[in-house]
Amino acid sequence: xxxxxxVFIYSFAVRTFLKLIVGVKFDNAKFLLEEKQFIIVAxxxxxxxxxxxxxxxxxxxxxxxxxxxxxxxxxxxxxxxxLSHYFINALLIxxxxxxxxxxxxxIHHMIEALDEGYSLILFPEGTRGEPEKEQPLxxxxxxxxxQRPTIKYVPAYMKGMGRAMPKxxxxxxxxxxxxxxxxxxTILSNRVEEILEQIRKDFELLKTGA
Amino acid sequence: MNQLLHNGPFKDNGLLTVIALIFGILVxxxxxxFIIGKINPQAKLQEVxxxxxxxxxxxTVFIGATVFNTNISYIAIAFLSFVAFRELYSLLGFxxxxxxxxxxxxxxxxxxxxxxxxxxxxxxxxxxxxVMFLVLPMRLVLKGDTVGIxxxxxxxxxxxxxxxxxxxxxxxxLSLHELKGFTAGGRGLLLFLVFLTEINDVMxxxxxxxxGRYKIIPKVSPNKTWEGFIGGMICTTVIGYFLRxxxxxxxxxxxxxxxxxxxxxxxxxxVMSSIKRDIGVKDTGTSIPGHGGVLDRIDSxxxxxxxxxxxxxxxxx
Numbered sequence: 001x002x003x004x005x006x007v008f009i010y011s012f013a014v015r016t017f018l019k020l021i022v023g024v025k026f027d028n029a030k031f032l033l034e035e036k037q038f039i040i041v042a043x044x045x046x047x048x049x050x051x052x053x054x055x056x057x058x059x060x061x062x063x064x065x066x067x068x069x070x071x072x073x074x075x076x077x078x079x080x081x082x083l084s085h086y087f088i089n090a091l092l093i094x095x096x097x098x099x100x101x102x103x104x105x106x107i108h109h110m111i112e113a114l115d116e117g118y119s120l121i122l123f124p125e126g127t128r129g130e131p132e133k134e135q136p137l138x139x140x141x142x143x144x145x146x147q148r149p150t151i152k153y154v155p156a157y158m159k160g161m162g163r164a165m166p167k168x169x170x171x172x173x174x175x176x177x178x179x180x181x182x183x184x185x186t187i188l189s190n191r192v193e194e195i196l197e198q199i200r201k202d203f204e205l206l207k208t209g210a
Numbered sequence: 211m212n213q214l215l216h217n218g219p220f221k222d223n224g225l226l227t228v229i230a231l232i233f234g235i236l237v238x239x240x241x242x243x244f245i246i247g248k249i250n251p252q253a254k255l256q257e258v259x260x261x262x263x264x265x266x267x268x269x270t271v272f273i274g275a276t277v278f279n280t281n282i283s284y285i286a287i288a289f290l291s292f293v294a295f296r297e298l299y300s301l302l303g304f305x306x307x308x309x310x311x312x313x314x315x316x317x318x319x320x321x322x323x324x325x326x327x328x329x330x331x332x333x334x335x336x337x338x339x340x341v342m343f344l345v346l347p348m349r350l351v352l353k354g355d356t357v358g359i360x361x362x363x364x365x366x367x368x369x370x371x372x373x374x375x376x377x378x379x380x381x382x383x384l385s386l387h388e389l390k391g392f393t394a395g396g397r398g399l400l401l402f403l404v405f406l407t408e409i410n411d412v413m414x415x416x417x418x419x420x421x422g423r424y425k426i427i428p429k430v431s432p433n434k435t436w437e438g439f440i441g442g443m444i445c446t447t448v449i450g451y452f453l454r455x456x457x458x459x460x461x462x463x464x465x466x467x468x469x470x471x472x473x474x475x476x477x478x479x480x481v482m483s484s485i486k487r488d489i490g491v492k493d494t495g496t497s498i499p500g501h502g503g504v505l506d507r508i509d510s511x512x513x514x515x516x517x518x519x520x521x522x523x524x525x526x527x
Contacts, residue, residue, distance in 0.1 A: 023296050025496065131306070160300065166309075173313045174292075176300035176495065 003063045006089055011059035014051050022048070022164050025178040029056045032154070035184050037119050039153045040065070041141055041199055044123035045131050045162030048172070050088065052158060052179050053121050066091040066113055067121040091120065110144050114151060124199065131162025134203070142195035145187045155182035155199060157206035180206050224394050224455040225277060228401055232269055236262065260499045268498070268507070272404065276397055280384050283400075287381045288323035294373040294505045294512075295319065297494045298485075302369065307355035308362050311346050315370055318342050322378050329385035338375040343367055373505065376512035379519040380404070386527060389458050398456035399522060405453070406468060407514045410446040410475045417441030431483040439476060446472040458526040467521050471514045478513030482506070 018024040032038065042053060050067045057065055071092040075081040084090040091113050093106035102108040110120060122144075124137040145153060160177025182202050187195050239262050243255050275286040299312060318338065325334040347363045380403065384396040394401075418438025426434045450468025457464055482505065486494065495503020 023293070023300070163300075166306065169309065171309065171313060173309050174296045174316065176297055 002086060002089075005086070006054075006062050007059045009087065010051070010054040010057070010062060015055040018048070018052055018055055022172060022174050023176045024048075024052055024161075025176075026052075026056045027179050027181045029181060030058060031181075031184070032061060033058050035119075035152060035154075037114065037117065037151055038184055039114075039119065039141070039144070039151060040121045040156050041153050041202075042121065042123055042156040043134065043158060043203060044125045044128050045133075045158065046128060046165045046167070048161045048165045049123065049128075049158055050121065052161065053156060054088075056179055056181075061119070063089065064117070065089070065119045065121060068093055068110060068123075070095050091118075095126070107140060107143050107147075110140075111147055114144070114148055124196075128162070128167040131166045132159070137196045137199060139192050139196065141199065142187075142192040145195055146190050146192065149187055149190065152184040152186050153199070154184045155202035155206060156180065157182075157203055159207075180209075182206050225398060225401065228405065228453065228456065229273055229277065232273070232405065236266055236269060239265075261501060264498045264501055276400055280397065283384060284323055284327050284381050287377065288319060290504060290508060291323070291374045291377045292316070292319050293497070293503075294377065294508055295369060297503045297505045298373055299366075299369050301489050301491060301494060302365050304362060304365065305355065305358055307353045308350065308366070310353060311349040311362070311366060314349050315342070315346060315366055318370065319374055322374055323381055326378050326381040326385055329382070329387075331382075334378070334382060338370050342370060346370075372512050376516050377508060379515040380511065383519060383522075386523075389526065392458040394456045399518075402450075402453055402456040403471070403515060403518045404511070406446055406450050406471045407475050407510050409449055410442055410472045410514075411479065411510055413445040414438045414442030414472075414476065414479075417445070427480060430487060431480050434476075434480060434483075442476075443469065443472040446475075457522065459522065463525050467518060467525075470517055470521060474513040474517040475510035478510040481513070482509035 015026075019026065040053060042049060050069070054062065054065070054067065067088060067090050069075075069084065069088070069090040069092055071081075071094050074084040074088070074090055075092045081092065084092060091109065093109045094104060095106070097106065098104040110122075113120060122141050124141040125135045126138045127135070129135045141153075145151065156179060158177065158179050160175050163173075164175040164177055165172045182205065185198075185202070188198060189195060243259050243262060246253055247255050247259075271286070275283045295316070299315075304312060322334070322337055325337055328334075346366050350359055350362055350366075380400055383399045383403065386396050386399070388395060392398075414434075415438065417440075418433055418435045421437040421441065422433070422435030424436045425432060426436055426439060447465055447468045450471065451461070451465055454461065454464045457467070459467060482494075486492065493502025494505040497503055498507055501507050
């Protein structure tokens, strides 16, 4: 039931809205069907980002992809937690590491979800920040990939979302924007800084449109 | 079904003729490029083929919406305006603080088209040039960010005029009252306007490609030549003369109006080209294969629609 609901919301309603009204140009995401499991790594400027990524996915695998979201924002109350679970299919994590208690540790949560067979959507910039400006990447993604090096990551870059709906403003003003996917890639090294550098370069490539 | 046929295109043979003509041209063009491609596989036909394909879709949608149900065409043209406005303003680099005013400008689009639907001429004609002209700066001022505000005021108004006010004249054609002895009506006029504008684009393009030598404004648009301009203009005027049955005009008037459509179409085209050159993009979007964005296709219409409308309104209504 939840599967159908997600497909209806994202593959139909949200996608139509984003395409016709907001003006998002979607990249074809059919290639994801060939990957068993992946982590989509995207830049983050707007609440529309998660919506856009989910709406871009082939409906067959939609329920298997969990966007990773901050528990302090999307799970403020039990009700909100439920809503995030039902309507965004979110994996809620805390922003801070907690090595003493693995049940609270975000890295542990993500690894767990991967081991259960889910794919993830991750915004390594963490917070949304100013529109169209990049922020330093946080090491979480690298820690996860280093522990599960066979899982491929897929870089995704969105332009214009922060203009259609920036941080701190709940009004959506249509703006010609786009989503581009890079190729599914495995990490080349096990070191955190090098993994982050690799992802940064992927973003740069997608941004300049080469 | 009876109702549909009664109000449909078959009441008026003129409309049917033109629709047949449009699809005839498309079949001819598709066949032509197919044969050229077979004879000479090296010919670079990718672009014209993509263009022709898009023409098929656009012609079908346009004719479907216009001829069978005029209410749908108000919505369809309004949506066209909306996409064109979105394309253009996204490129123009507005400030963060302009968002609220831009939202108001978006709201103005359905209002303008509703006024066209009502056929309330006075309100329709002043809503964007007067009302929005005064209201949008007010919304900008309320936001309080004065750095660059003059530019935003100017750009916003201009974008609305080009993509909404101009284009909405197409919709108003459908609201014109009936004239005695003129059966094609608003739909005929709309068909005349769109067909002639687009055929003018194609003719100027073709004549320019075949015979173009002397450039008109090389700094703005290197493809625009005197040969293309004059050849296209003559063709358009001649075609307009033969389509007189779609309008309530006399022979002299229809020749003059066709000539003006050709001229206005050219101006709209180069005005849009100059803006694209200024911003540094080739096309305003990617929504129509082979043509670029919606705005790339309707740039001429933004000029021909008001020119045609007011000429006809003055001469016949």
